[in-house]
Amino acid sequence: MEIGSIYEGLVIDFTHEGSGVIKHDGFPVFVEGVVIGDTIEFELVEKKKNFGNGKLVSIIEYSIDREEFSFDTGTLGGGVPLINYKYEKQLKWKENKVKQDLLRIGGIDTDIEPIIGMKHPFRYRNHSQIPVGDIDGRAVIGYYKSKSNDIIPLEEDYLQPEIADQIIRTVKDWIAEYDIKVFDKEKGIGVIKHLGIRTNENNEAMLIIVTAFSQIPNKFELIHKLVKECPGVVSIYQNINQEKSKFTYGREYIHLFGQEHLRDYIGDFQFDISPNSFFQVNRVQTKILYETAKEYLQCGMEDIVFDIYSGIGTISLFIAKDVKKVIGVESVKAAVENGRINARNNGVTNSEFYLGKAEEVLPKLIGINKANKVIVDPPRKGCEIEVIEAIIDLAPERIVYVSCNPSTLARDLKILTKENYEVTKVQPVDMFPHSAHVECVILMQRSGSKDEI
Ligand SMILES: C[S@@+](CC[C@H](N)C(=O)[O-])C[C@H]1O[C@@H](n2cnc3c(N)ncnc32)[C@H](O)[C@@H]1O
Known part of the structure; x- marks a missing residue:
């Protein structure tokens, strides 16, 4: 293929950023502004060893899975590249992405639950x-x-x-x-x-x-x-x-x-949010996400739970009344302060929040607190290796991993599966309709501690 030349092709997939993927004689080219099923004309603008980037020239035949709106979807910017792909098709694509990433990156071949989408996938961002x-x-x-x-x-x-x-x-x-x-x-x-x-x-x-x-x-x-x-x-x-x-x-x-x-x-909990605190962006789906995490955790009144990357303590408070103690770890000072205030405002007395980087704080905390269950909800880059190693040392019965990036999730799970843990539940949740992102809740159980949920 020559840079500057025009080619024709069928869009067969999306990249993890939501660009269309075309295979030209087996060579993948990524083009923005198209959906799976479109036949397009594109100009090759960049050629690398394993892929190229193209610029859309025209759509020759529109995909039957296209969705058109009465407003210009372009005004919503580059954050929602899937917006013109039918919502039920977006959901299927995301579900499959989780399955494929777990298999390809993590070597984990497991059944996954059908993705939970939104009834009204607009005006959801807070x-x-x-x-x-x-x-x-x-x-x-x-x-x-x-x-x-x-x-x-x-x-x-x-x-x-x-x-x-x-x-x-x-x-x-x-x-x-x-x-x-x-x-x-x-x-x-x-x-x-x-x-x-x-x-x-x-x-x-x-x-x-x-x-x-x-x-x-x-x-x-x-x-x-x-x-x-x-x-x-x-x-x-x-x-x-x-x-x-x-x-x-x-x-x-x-x-x-x-x-x-x-x-x-x-749900029943109120949260005070500072201007710089992380708070899940989609309230409706967050409730589903937390309920799933709680179900996977199988809370009991003897349980001590680490909530690693705890933000303003939302998950901690969601489970606190059903466990003996929950211990949050979070690196943003204002979020930790919010977590403590939120605990007080919600009448929760069995939570503690530690300020610091999880990779520095957790290795010290595991010596003092013998938690038997762990929740991790890291940013997109996933867990630092020190966090995974500390979890392995702690050897909890259950690990509930909440992830907004299936690739780093699969990378981290791969390490844990080599250390006596098995993935037993995978629940994708669509927190960000029309983007290429997908959230997931995963349950891992230590061999010998498995029971049905
Ligand atoms: C995806 S959010 C999850 C927050 C919370 N669990 C929730 O549901 O709202 C990730 C959180 O990790 C925090 N964070 C990022 N890097 C961290 C680190 N190295 N150690 C501890 N917390 C970190 C961020 O400030 C953010 O609050």
Whole structure:
């Protein structure tokens, strides 16, 4: 294949990022903006040893599994590459991805439960970070195009509750009214960089205005406007991010208005969330995820449980009343503080939260606390090897692994399967409809400690 030449092909799969996969004489080429079953014309733009990247030229024949909407799905940005693939087909693809990754990477050939999808797979996100930029001198708020710094102006965010649309409109009006300068990366001037919007079950919102500098011109006018036009806004923060990193939020948060925390609910539990705490993005599916984790754990009043990567203690609190003790480990200080407050607010007295990196804290904790069950819920990169080794030393009866990345999950499980553990349950859950991501709850049992659940 030649770079710059045009080829034709049938899309047969998605990559883990959601690009279409075409095989041209057996050579895989990845093309964005297509779905499985499309026959397309593409230009080869990059050729590596084992794969190429192509650019879509035209769709010759549309897939029968395409879904069209009355709005331009492109405005939702690069985070939802599967949006034009029928939802039931997305679910099947994700279920199969979990099965294939476990087999290919982990060498684990096991039955998996049918994936649990959403009844209404829209407006499910309770946290979004939305870039603010400029097109030809005009301020725009919207998501980035895939693999680009170009912003697509957003009218309605079908991934978040309606209150987010209202906030975006209000901020846009304030920018126009007071001629507020958005941050210009090239010149290093201007103020506003991003909006972080968190929402809760009661349709209340926390707005985080990310700025390059400490001053926000006409700040009080903005607060006044938001309070007047978006009554659901109960908390406003400024976050200062002067760095050029890939992270949206910088280290410094300044409380500008209202509540310091946003209170949200999962099942019977309430959680106070700080602007920088991790909280699962999809409330409806999170409840299913936690219920599954709890079922797999088979809680008993003699159990001592480690909740590793505990965030604001959500899983810990979910199981606390059914076990003797639960011990969380988490590296973000504010999340640990939230966990302790959340325990108190929910009347939980048998939980402890330790601050620190799990790979440093856990090896010490296993000498003091003889937990017989373990939950791990790491970020996408999976567990550090020190965490896996500490779990092996601890030798719990059950390990419940909650994962948002089947590849690193399979890598970690492979180590545990060599150490007397067997995967006995796999439950995929669709936490992120229309993205290529899939969440999973896995039960591992130590040989000799297996019983039916
Ligand atoms: C996928 S979240 C899970 C949080 C929580 N279990 C929940 O359901 O909301 C992963 C968490 O791990 C934390 N984390 C990341 N790296 C860590 C590390 N090395 N040690 C401990 N916690 C870490 C993050 O701050 C985040 O809260």
